[in-house]
Amino acid sequence: MLRKAEDAKRGGHDAWAVQSTGEKVAVALVLNRADWLMEQGYTIAEAIERCGSGWVAMIPQVARQFVDQE
Numbered sequence: 001m002l003r004k005a006e007d008a009k010r011g012g013h014d015a016w017a018v019q020s021t022g023e024k025v026a027v028a029l030v031l032n033r034a035d036w037l038m039e040q041g042y043t044i045a046e047a048i049e050r051c052g053s054g055w056v057a058m059i060p061q062v063a064r065q066f067v068d069q070e
Contacts, residue, residue: 001062005030
């Protein structure tokens with residue numbers, strides 16, 4: 001997930017757009033991109049549900065790692 005978030009941050013929307021739907025939703029949450037979620041037709045609550053409990057549990061840690069690397 002960290003690598004996918006890095007790819008999207010570096011490559012912007014175009015890099016994010018080629019990811020799978022699940023990856024897009026998780027990465028948008030990691031990057032705090034509600035606009036990308038809306039583009040996919042997801043609210044934040046729906047995105048959390050779509051990710052599932054396993055990925056949702058990882059999102060805060062990945063987001064912190066992502067910020068620490070910048």
